[in-house]
Amino acid sequence: MATHFKIDGLKAAIEGKEILKGINLEIKGGEVHAIMGPNGTGKSTLASALMGHPKYEVTEGHVELDGEALLEMGVDERARAGLFLAMQYPSEITGVTNSDFLRSAINARREEGKEISLIKFIRLMEGKMKELEMNTEFMHRYLNEGFSGGEKKRNEILQMMMLDPKIVVLDEIDSGLDIDALRIVSNGVNAMRSEDRGFLIITHYQRLLNYIKPDFVHVMMQGRIVKSGGPELAERLENEGYDWVKEELGIVDETVGQV
Amino acid sequence: MAKQMPDLEDYKYGFRDEHKAIFQSGKGLTPEVVRTISEIKGEPEWMLEFRLKALEQFNKMPMPKWGGNMDDLDFDDIQYYVRPSEKQGKTWEEVPTEIKETFDKLGIPEAEQKFLAGVSAQYESEVVYHSMQEDLEKQGVIFTDTDTALREYPEIFRQYFGTIIPPADNKFAALNSAVWSGGSFIYVPKGVKCEIPLQAYFRINSENMGQFERTLIVADEDSFVHYVEGCTAPIYSTNSLHSAVVEILVLKNARCRYTTIQNWAPNIYNLVTKRAVAEENATMEWVDGNIGSKLTMKYPAVVLKGRGAKGMVLSIAVAGKGQHQDAGAKMTHLAPDTTSTIVSKSISKHGGKVTYRGLASFGRNSEGSKANIKCDTLILDNQSTSDTIPYNEIMNDNITLEHEATVSKVSEDQLFYLMSRGMTEAEATQMIVMGFIEPFTKELPMEYAVEMNRLIKFEMEGSIG
Numbered sequence: 156m157a158t159h160f161k162i163d164g165l166k167a168a169i170e171g172k173e174i175l176k177g178i179n180l181e182i183k184g185g186e187v188h189a190i191m192g193p194n195g196t197g198k199s200t201l202a203s204a205l206m207g208h209p210k211y212e213v214t215e216g217h218v219e220l221d222g223e224a225l226l227e228m229g230v231d232e233r234a235r236a237g238l239f240l241a242m243q244y245p246s247e248i249t250g251v252t253n254s255d256f257l258r259s260a261i262n263a264r265r266e267e268g269k270e271i272s273l274i275k276f277i278r279l280m281e282g283k284m285k286e287l288e289m290n291t292e293f294m295h296r297y298l299n300e301g302f303s304g305g306e307k308k309r310n311e312i313l314q315m316m317m318l319d320p321k322i323v324v325l326d327e328i329d330s331g332l333d334i335d336a337l338r339i340v341s342n343g344v345n346a347m348r349s350e351d352r353g354f355l356i357i358t359h360y361q362r363l364l365n366y367i368k369p370d371f372v373h374v375m376m377q378g379r380i381v382k383s384g385g386p387e388l389a390e391r392l393e394n395e396g397y398d399w400v401k402e403e404l405g406i407v408d409e410t411v412g413q414v
Numbered sequence: 415m416a417k418q419m420p421d422l423e424d425y426k427y428g429f430r431d432e433h434k435a436i437f438q439s440g441k442g443l444t445p446e447v448v449r450t451i452s453e454i455k456g457e458p459e460w461m462l463e464f465r466l467k468a469l470e471q472f473n474k475m476p477m478p479k480w481g482g483n484m485d486d487l488d489f490d491d492i493q494y495y496v497r498p499s500e501k502q503g504k505t506w507e508e509v510p511t512e513i514k515e516t517f518d519k520l521g522i523p524e525a526e527q528k529f530l531a532g533v534s535a536q537y538e539s540e541v542v543y544h545s546m547q548e549d550l551e552k553q554g555v556i557f558t559d560t561d562t563a564l565r566e567y568p569e570i571f572r573q574y575f576g577t578i579i580p581p582a583d584n585k586f587a588a589l590n591s592a593v594w595s596g597g598s599f600i601y602v603p604k605g606v607k608c609e610i611p612l613q614a615y616f617r618i619n620s621e622n623m624g625q626f627e628r629t630l631i632v633a634d635e636d637s638f639v640h641y642v643e644g645c646t647a648p649i650y651s652t653n654s655l656h657s658a659v660v661e662i663l664v665l666k667n668a669r670c671r672y673t674t675i676q677n678w679a680p681n682i683y684n685l686v687t688k689r690a691v692a693e694e695n696a697t698m699e700w701v702d703g704n705i706g707s708k709l710t711m712k713y714p715a716v717v718l719k720g721r722g723a724k725g726m727v728l729s730i731a732v733a734g735k736g737q738h739q740d741a742g743a744k745m746t747h748l749a750p751d752t753t754s755t756i757v758s759k760s761i762s763k764h765g766g767k768v769t770y771r772g773l774a775s776f777g778r779n780s781e782g783s784k785a786n787i788k789c790d791t792l793i794l795d796n797q798s799t800s801d802t803i804p805y806n807e808i809m810n811d812n813i814t815l816e817h818e819a820t821v822s823k824v825s826e827d828q829l830f831y832l833m834s835r836g837m838t839e840a841e842a843t844q845m846i847v848m849g850f851i852e853p854f855t856k857e858l859p860m861e862y863a864v865e866m867n868r869l870i871k872f873e874m875e876g877s878i879g
Contacts, residue, residue, distance in 0.1 A: 231837055250853070297849070318835065
């Protein structure tokens with residue numbers, strides 16, 4: 156079955172304050188969607204709410220992944236159902252090596268007795284690390300501990316590549332990346348593009364979209380998607396900024412009180 | 415191991431066997447009990463006198479007013495000596511069947527074959543099995559139970575016994591001195607390095623039993639020894655007492671590592687005195703894991719007596735429901751250029767209580783010495799508590815003392831991160847806990863690290879409600 160992801164009227168609040176005010180979006184396998192928008196318009200809240208971060212309370216709406224009600228699931232179940240979120244600020248976990256962590260994550264998707272063999276795992280991990288031009292030393296480093304911003308982002312992409320998800324949400328994966336790292340990370344993402352995988356890329360720079368060509372571009376303001384279009388929309392935003400969108404829609408303050 | 419969710423605070427070594435002891439002292443502590451123990455063991459007069467004096471000392475000393483709650487500890491309701499068998503086995507076939515089966519279940523004979531140079535197994539009050547690899551014997555290494563050492567190596571025994579921890583040191587050291595039985599005696603000659611660990615395993619089987627083993631290790635100049643001990647007991651509704659004394663002397667340039675993994679049942683009072691003296695350039699390392707027991711009070715100590723001596727205590731303590739781990743370390747810097755390191759990792763859950771209690775002491779001659787203390791606590795829920803109680807005594811201006819303490823909870827963001835990769839909440843918590851104690855487990859011999867990880871996983875299963 157081709158991947159099908161549908162967000163329908165999603166509203167979410169943090170500490171009682173509504174941030175997402177009704178998001179509608181449909182992503183099919185093979186498609187890359189980009190969500191752009193200035194800071195504080197609810198983009199990252201969308202990513203966290205989809206994954207199920209406990210800080211965000213979903214107050215209304217429905218999300219479906221391949222016919223299954225995503226919002227009914229726990230965070231781990233969403234992950235096992237095929238959702239992956241590359242985080243803007245990945246946590247550091249001391250004492251847990253990157254490889255132990257990833258092996259556990261892979262095995263969490265497998266039945267008992269069918270765990271990935273150590274040799275196979277190491278080969279897989281080394282192969283993917285090579286694609287991302289990561290030093291294999293990172294296998295034995297503690298998870299994200301002491302990683303630079305760029306190293307953390309690469310490590311997120313590494314996880315994505317190894318977990319083989321159906322829907323990938325990239326939350327500002329380009330922030331803190333220099334141009335070389337941006338190219339490498341983008342190559343990693345492009346290599347993962349396939350007919351049965353959908354992408355949702357959250358960014359406020361058009362720069363990333365030079366490397367990962369989106370099929371659809373959405374603009375988010377005030378906790379809603381206010382404008383959608385093709386790749387040409389991203390280019391116009393790059394050239395002209397967001398003011399024309401605000402003017403067109405009569406928006407004065409695009410934020411939802413969230414920084 | 416069958417993969418089923420154990421009950422909260424489940425304890426996998428809680429089985430008991432039906433072995434009948436050949437002698438039991440009966441409950442209560444009197445000079446007659448002490449005389450009987452000494453007589454059965456056929457001890458020399460000086461040891462009987464030592465014991466009787468210690469008993470007087472014990473009766474004189476008040477209960478400690480600090481540390482954990484010992485209100486339920488009734489000295490009249492404990493059996494001080496239980497002799498399980500007539501003689502000690504040199505092969506497992508010579509060990510009474512029920513006892514051998516118990517040690518089989520604990521995996522001791524298997525571990526012995528795979529990775530140990532010598533094994534001692536104590537059941538109740540006596541060592542029931544003992545063996546050591548021949549090549550160590552040829553090099554002059556003595557590894558035997560403490561009773562045998564008193565008989566067969568009287569000179570070296572008397573020279574050191576009770577010198578590092580005299581009976582008057584504390585009430586429980588006095589108690590141990592009065593009724594001690596079993597334990598290990600190790601002597602490593604000059605320049606001999608024991609590359610493979612020596613292990614002792616201590617098992618309490620009876621209810622209301624007191625186990626009072628006494629261990630004495632002498633690492634002669636330029637030698638190395640790694641001694642490992644493990645402990646378990648069945649679960650009874652009444653309490654048992656484990657009160658050991660461990661004395662270690664590390665001579666010039668020698669190194670001794672003492673690794674303990676105590677996994678007592680939740681009805682055991684574990685009140686242990688452990689102290690080492692490190693001479694010039696000697697190194698003493700305590701690696702101390704405390705899981706289980708009702709109350710543990712244990713502060714492995716190193717007296718840094720010679721110039722350049724080094725001391726290390728690396729410990730973890732896990733306290734669950736109804737448990738209190740009052741543990742820590744003591745470092746006494748008596749000579750110049752001595753260094754000490756304390757790393758303490760505590761975990762409390764289900765209303766458990768962990769206390770770090772430590773002493774860093776610098777004497778007048780401790781010029782140029784350094785102490786580094788790091789205490790980290792991980793609290794898994796809102797019912798559980800932790801305390802850090804450091805004591806410092808500084809008699810010299812030219813020393814360095816660093817102390818760092820952290821208390822943390824498993825953070826929401828960390829759990830979210832791991833769960834967003836597909837791990838369940840229990841798996842994610844377990845992973846964070848294992849990472850937290852990794853500085854400890856990485857110091858264990860591989861086989862023990864595996865066992866330790868398994869124990870912790872077992873403890874953590876059912877931690878998520």
